[in-house]
Amino acid sequence: MTQDRFEPALISLVSEWLGDGLTTVLACGMVGARQGWQEAPYRAVPCAPVAAGDTVKVETQDPRLDVRIIAGLSQAAPADVMRGEEVQIAGFLSQQPDFEGVLLLPGTHSKHVELVDGHVQRFATHMTGEHFNLICAHSILKHSVAEGDHDPVAFADGVQIGRAGNALKRLFSIRAEGLVGQSDPVAARSKLSGMLIGAELADLDPKRPTMVIGSGALCDLYLAALLQIGVDAAARDGGDLVRAGLTKLYLTEQA
Template identity: 30%
Template structure:
């Protein structure tokens, strides 16, 4: 029997719309092994999540049928295994876990799905997250700060605020999705030559995105800058990326922010922050997720 099978204590699963990640953990919350697959919610046949999960674990972990499983992400959404009710801001770990959903797996042990979080803005509109809340509580644990501001770059970038150990508010920005749609399906991105990395064009975009109060108008500059030779045709996507990120960062109120996520995308945000005189600190998204889940599991088991 391998060391993994001898010391595995529980499993952690981050199950999203497009991707699946599972982590084997020991009793001290040390990761023993992990597996990543393009098996998001939309790839699960007939919504049979138990069968899909068992197919991953079978042959990987000999004693998986005895291990509890703790899950987070879109697996707890309307499209997921169970539609788990959101916890509302302002929220701490104990409040979040009051909404956690527990159930028995078909092969015996208990599973727990961590809920997402909702926030109602001053206008009355709601915002939501699933999975990022775990990273944010993990971040607070890692940096040992009860009050902080954080950005989680991604398809739908999240800006969150913590005050005295509670997530008090957050907002979503469709920066990543807009970049994808605009660069693929509009006149701004179609017919471009192979692109090069251009920090000059990116920073130009950041500055112009920061200054504009009319983003949909300023976006057209991705075309006119080419026509008047202000940027090269092979720099357009870097300019467009900078423009969208710069405009997103207009919402920041403080001069220090934690960047949580993948290193490559966070590096772009870090360059933008530096240009805008915003101090930023990068922390790995995986590190934050595992730290957050470890802490939440401890609170669950103590309760």
């Protein structure tokens, strides 16, 4: 999307809500990336997930719009970045301000976020979702996997392999199982998913409070894998938390 297409796209979504006066629009996520509408900075952790004033104002053609893009978060070492999840984290903390532990935000680029005293202490991005799609679509394993009903037994088998640190070295077995014996491509896909999710979760400490932010089938997979490895986790809806985080920031900026 070229930069001049963001404003018409936004107006087509929110025009019903625009009055005669100025309407503040708070935006977060990849809209603030270099290839987004306007680049927003990163704030370096450790820090609160969002901060009043740390937004970038976007110049708009329409005088009714006051668009601000929220800064992302960055980490120097290991190098890491996030855009958008920081608002979900702020939304979560607005509801559970005393939570200390790990937030897990599954997705194409899954985030593990350590919260201490209302601040993001450190975080790590795992390319699990992208990696899974890449292997299913482009690797030789594409001949060995097929979409279909989730297979919980094959998934659990995969989680076990992944948490033991064997995801990479056992990838090819997904193909070989179909060559040396019988293999169900639908089960193989669940197993591959379990292997990559198990690898992602291998380092989690079962003694630390852990919360999954997300919803739907992917969130359920993570909850099942966490249960299997002994991490007692609950889930919060990611959409709800984005709205809670945006609202919190808006009210703070108005105050």
